[in-house]
Amino acid sequence: MRYIQADWIYTLSGEPVKNGIIAVKENGEIENVFSFENFSKNTQVEKHNGSICPGFINVHCHLELSHMKGKVAEKTTLPGFITSLQSQRKASSEEIQTEIEKADSEMWQNGIVAVGDICNSDETIIQKKNSKIFYHSFIELFGFNPALAEEIFNRALSLSEKFGTLSNSIVPHAPYSVSKELFEKIKSCAQNFNKTLTIHNQETVSENDLYKSKTGAMALMLEQFKLDLSAWKNTGLNSLPSVIDFFPQTNPLILVHNTYTEENDIDVATSKHKKLYWCLCPNANLYIENRLPDINLFRRKNLKITIGTDSLASNHQLSIWEEIKTLQKYFPEIKLNELLTWACKNGAEALQLNQFGTIEKGKLPGLNLINSKGEIEKIL
Numbered sequence: 001m002r003y004i005q006a007d008w009i010y011t012l013s014g015e016p017v018k019n020g021i022i023a024v025k026e027n028g029e030i031e032n033v034f035s036f037e038n039f040s041k042n043t044q045v046e047k048h049n050g051s052i053c054p055g056f057i058n059v060h061c062h063l064e065l066s067h068m069k070g071k072v073a074e075k076t077t078l079p080g081f082i083t084s085l086q087s088q089r090k091a092s093s094e095e096i097q098t099e100i101e102k103a104d105s106e107m108w109q110n111g112i113v114a115v116g117d118i119c120n121s122d123e124t125i126i127q128k129k130n131s132k133i134f135y136h137s138f139i140e141l142f143g144f145n146p147a148l149a150e151e152i153f154n155r156a157l158s159l160s161e162k163f164g165t166l167s168n169s170i171v172p173h174a175p176y177s178v179s180k181e182l183f184e185k186i187k188s189c190a191q192n193f194n195k196t197l198t199i200h201n202q203e204t205v206s207e208n209d210l211y212k213s214k215t216g217a218m219a220l221m222l223e224q225f226k227l228d229l230s231a232w233k234n235t236g237l238n239s240l241p242s243v244i245d246f247f248p249q250t251n252p253l254i255l256v257h258n259t260y261t262e263e264n265d266i267d268v269a270t271s272k273h274k275k276l277y278w279c280l281c282p283n284a285n286l287y288i289e290n291r292l293p294d295i296n297l298f299r300r301k302n303l304k305i306t307i308g309t310d311s312l313a314s315n316h317q318l319s320i321w322e323e324i325k326t327l328q329k330y331f332p333e334i335k336l337n338e339l340l341t342w343a344c345k346n347g348a349e350a351l352q353l354n355q356f357g358t359i360e361k362g363k364l365p366g367l368n369l370i371n372s373k374g375e376i377e378k379i380l
Contacts, residue, residue, distance in 0.1 A: 001025060003043055004379065006369065008051040009033060011359040012345045016337055021045060022052065028364045028380055048369050048379070053340045054359050055113030055366025055378075056320035057347025059279045060198070060256045060308025062118045063127070063135075066103035067091045068313035075290045078204035079221040085313055093123075100127050103318055107309075108132050110319040111368035111376045114348065114356050116198065116254065116308070122162045129166065136351050137168040138198050141186065142177045144227045149181035153189075169195035172246075174203075175239040176210055176218055183246040196252045196351055198279075201240055202265070203257040204289060208238040241268040254279050254350050256308065258293045266301050277350035278303045280342070282326045284310030295331055305342045306350050321368075321376045 002024045009020030011033055019036035039045075065085075072084045104127050107115065114134040117124065128135045139159050143152040156170045172178040172186055190197055202208060209216030214234040222229060235242040240261065247253050249272070255261075256279040269276060278298055285292050287310075298305055309318045324339050344365070348357025355364045367380035 003045045005045045006048045006052040010053040010340050012341050013358040013360045030363050050369050050371040053368050054344040056111050056343050058112045058115045058309050059306040059347045061115050062311035064123045065311035065313045066099040067096050072313050074287050079217045081288045104131050107318045111378045113366040116351050138171045140173045142173050143182045146179045146181040153185040171197050172199050174200040175243045187246050190251050191248045198254040201255040201258050202260045205260045211235050211239045211242045238265050240265040244269045244272050249273050259285050277306050279306045279308045281308045281310040284314040287314045304346050306347045307343045
């Protein structure tokens, strides 16, 4: 048995424990958490200066874009980002695999134990099979043309089969990139399983403009991609209320980015779906749109908030701790225990990973030390 002590233990299953001690089995399973007063003084203890928390859950990543680091300009807004990404995405298979391996290693060293990863190909499968990190792969679909819905969905089923026993689910990319017919196929498939779903949500103001009035930068971008908008009908509403009914209530749903989500959007979505998780990717939001979501609105609404890194195409590193530091910079009133709850407990819930997220008897959450310098050290 290994006994690990720190100034504070953030179990996230209760209040932080001052001078707490964690008993850990050889396989990493938590045996118990003790207060200093209730622990035998004759037992050898491994002492650390700082605070211990569970391993981080990166709810939103694009591992297969790791070779894109530094290639896309910052603060272009989302339409500019997508256009640049599509023009530069190609690379040799050797470069892609090398950068995927490096990014996976970076996340592990940064204390991340589980990842919700967006996939458009089979390029990450080899690394995921060999990784120390648990991955749930979101097989992401694009398809604006209703006539192609069945073909696109069948390709997704074939890709899902390639992942084999690796955890995965089929999901839409974003409201503006998926036809109603393709949404319906995704929904029908999801209703047969209780797997987590996700969608990029309201990352740019022009997404809402598209749904409200069929105008704006997003509409222009779709036309530049030679997509025919003539048959597509706008709803007069923001995008989230327009598409929330395409998701079965039985499946946890992670809404990612939420940069331009408004109070009415939240009210409509939460009235129709009871298993919503709201993923913040603050460094990517600043990289692309130079704007953060209305996080205090989310807090007032008692939303289940989670944290992701997005990709190295839109971030300088893959580190949940760096995301937390950005949130602390812009929202200093938010206490560390709440931020860690988003980064660990809520993320594990969203991905339905019961072994992670909190430091409790019987779990294998991994342990991170936030040292006296404010840096992360992986200790288990």
